[in-house]
Amino acid sequence: MKIKKYKILVADDEENIRMLLGETLKDESYEVVEVDNGKDAVEQVKTNDFDCVLMDVRMPVLDGMEAFLKIREINNSLPVIFLTAYGSSDLAIKAMKKGAYDYLTKPFDIEELKIKVRKAIELKELTENVPSFEKEENRYASDEIVGNSSKMQEVFKEIGKIAESDATVLIRGESGTGKELVAKAIHHHSTRRNKPFVVVNCAAIPESLLESELFGHEKGAFTDAYTKRIGKFEQANEGTIFLDEIGDMSLNLQAKLLRVLQEKTFNRVGGNETITTTARVLAATNRDLEKLVESGEFREDLFYRLNVVTIWLPPLRERKEDIPLLVDYFVSKYSEKYKKNVRGVSKEVLELFMEYDWPGNVRELENAIARGVIVTSAPLILLEDLPQTLQSKIQKKEENKAQIDEENLNLPQLIEKIEKEAIIKALERAQGNKTKAAQILGISRKSLFNKLRYYNLIKEGEENGKSEDS
Numbered sequence: 001m002k003i004k005k006y007k008i009l010v011a012d013d014e015e016n017i018r019m020l021l022g023e024t025l026k027d028e029s030y031e032v033v034e035v036d037n038g039k040d041a042v043e044q045v046k047t048n049d050f051d052c053v054l055m056d057v058r059m060p061v062l063d064g065m066e067a068f069l070k071i072r073e074i075n076n077s078l079p080v081i082f083l084t085a086y087g088s089s090d091l092a093i094k095a096m097k098k099g100a101y102d103y104l105t106k107p108f109d110i111e112e113l114k115i116k117v118r119k120a121i122e123l124k125e126l127t128e129n130v131p132s133f134e135k136e137e138n139r140y141a142s143d144e145i146v147g148n149s150s151k152m153q154e155v156f157k158e159i160g161k162i163a164e165s166d167a168t169v170l171i172r173g174e175s176g177t178g179k180e181l182v183a184k185a186i187h188h189h190s191t192r193r194n195k196p197f198v199v200v201n202c203a204a205i206p207e208s209l210l211e212s213e214l215f216g217h218e219k220g221a222f223t224d225a226y227t228k229r230i231g232k233f234e235q236a237n238e239g240t241i242f243l244d245e246i247g248d249m250s251l252n253l254q255a256k257l258l259r260v261l262q263e264k265t266f267n268r269v270g271g272n273e274t275i276t277t278t279a280r281v282l283a284a285t286n287r288d289l290e291k292l293v294e295s296g297e298f299r300e301d302l303f304y305r306l307n308v309v310t311i312w313l314p315p316l317r318e319r320k321e322d323i324p325l326l327v328d329y330f331v332s333k334y335s336e337k338y339k340k341n342v343r344g345v346s347k348e349v350l351e352l353f354m355e356y357d358w359p360g361n362v363r364e365l366e367n368a369i370a371r372g373v374i375v376t377s378a379p380l381i382l383l384e385d386l387p388q389t390l391q392s393k394i395q396k397k398e399e400n401k402a403q404i405d406e407e408n409l410n411l412p413q414l415i416e417k418i419e420k421e422a423i424i425k426a427l428e429r430a431q432g433n434k435t436k437a438a439q440i441l442g443i444s445r446k447s448l449f450n451k452l453r454y455y456n457l458i459k460e461g462e463e464n465g466k467s468e469d470s
């Protein structure tokens with residue numbers, strides 16, 4: 001069997017560097033082509049198939065950055081690693097922004113260089129087999145609710161069933177599960193689709209303003225009411241009004257809303273005229289309304305009025321089979337939005353996504369991918385492109401794995417490792433409160449301090465009784 005020999009282009013005007021790189025890479029059994037200026041580098045890429053380019057920034061005839069831009073036009077997936085003596089973050093950022101694979105400052109560490117080259121080639125191989133989203137535009141209509149899981153299919157069916165009616169719908173689910181998206185979908189699939197869809201976020205508007213926001217006010221109704229103003233209920237006439245975060249509405253306004261739902265009428269603030277509305281009401285909340293009813297913060301009669309038709313959105317962790325589809329959807333959306341050529345996520349990233357429990361649900365996933373698309377310099381989103389919260393999840397996993405290391409079965413050492421781990425976890429759970437942490441661990445406070453000192457987990461001077469919980 002013939003083993004594929006990878007081909008590397010080295011572009012540098014310094015002969016010493018070219019020689020050093022050439023020798024090193026040939027020793028690693030790469031095929032190497034050397035040029036001493038940017039123009040020749042571009043010519044080489046036009047006529048040869050390379051797997052990686054190492055490029056100096058300052059070169060005669062055509063400098064590295066310009067050559068790189070030309071190379072990008074010829075071959076969009078060829079990884080380019082910049083070499084430069086001028087270690088400025090500005091240049092690094094500029095290169096990475098334009099899609100360079102990586103960047104090394106001279107004098108560079110040869111071992112590091114070898115690793116970077118190997119990784120660049122691996123990634124190139126990996127991404128060449130990924131299907132492109134090109135020519136698949138409009139795969140998704142805007143605001144589409146993505147989901148193949150049976151739980152989401154149920155949601156779609158329910159939306160279909162109730163969209164055409166004028167019923168008030170309560171949409172419930174954790175933060176970021178897509179409640180607003182569902183509200184839009186209901187409106188869009190109703191006969192009101194060509195009429196206004198008006199959103200009011202009841203938690204974002206101060207209570208004193210919310211009433212006039214919803215119902216409008218007459219001129220002179222309050223100090224700042226210089227003119228008459230139409231409220232959202234009137235704006236939404238014949239259309240749909242979406243009351244988001246309804247659980248945060250004050251009791252006073254709840255009573256007024258109840259009247260709208262029962263009688264379809266309201267008064268503008270400071271007005272006597274009874275106004276009739278034909279707006280359809282959709283409401284959403286991530287709060288536990290039953291509990292709020294119990295504690296008297298939410299009117300029971302309003303709750304029952306709203307609760308006639310309820311759509312529950314399942315948290316993402318209960319429908320993980322939707323994750324790959326959502327990933328595709330968001331990668332394609334943000335790749336287009338930020339004009340990048342990102343085509344997916346690496347296998348490790350997808351594995352992590354499938355394991356993670358997504359407290360922020362789809363919104364958290366969407367944000368992670370939007371960020372990944374922006375920061376990645378590869379056609380794939382890699383582990384290092386993910387936000388810190390997700391990355392620390394991997395670290396924790398690895399730490400846990402390290403607890404019992406097959407290589408080291410020395411019992412006292414293992415026990416110490418586990419003890420230290422337990423102390424750190426207890427401190428986390430007690431939010432740094434040592435007395436509480438000691439209680440959780442079932443040891444005295446004094447003995448906790450001894451252990452903290454032993455494991456170097458305590459700052460100088462923290463132990464002399466001046467800690468937060470003394």
Ligand SMILES: Nc1ncnc2c1ncn2[C@@H]1O[C@H](COP(=O)(O)OP(=O)(O)OP(=O)(O)O)[C@@H](O)[C@H]1O
Nearest residue numbers: 144145146174175176177178179180181286362363
């Ligand atoms: N099934 C889905 N398919 C595609 N995008 C989704 C889906 N679910 C949620 N999103 C996206 O995730 C983000 C959060 O959704 P949305 O604002 O509807 O959540 P929410 O339930 O209203 O959250 P909150 O309670 O925090 O207001 C939006 O950008 C939305 O487009």
Ligand SMILES: [Mg+2]
Nearest residue numbers: 179180244284
């Ligand atoms: Mg919302």
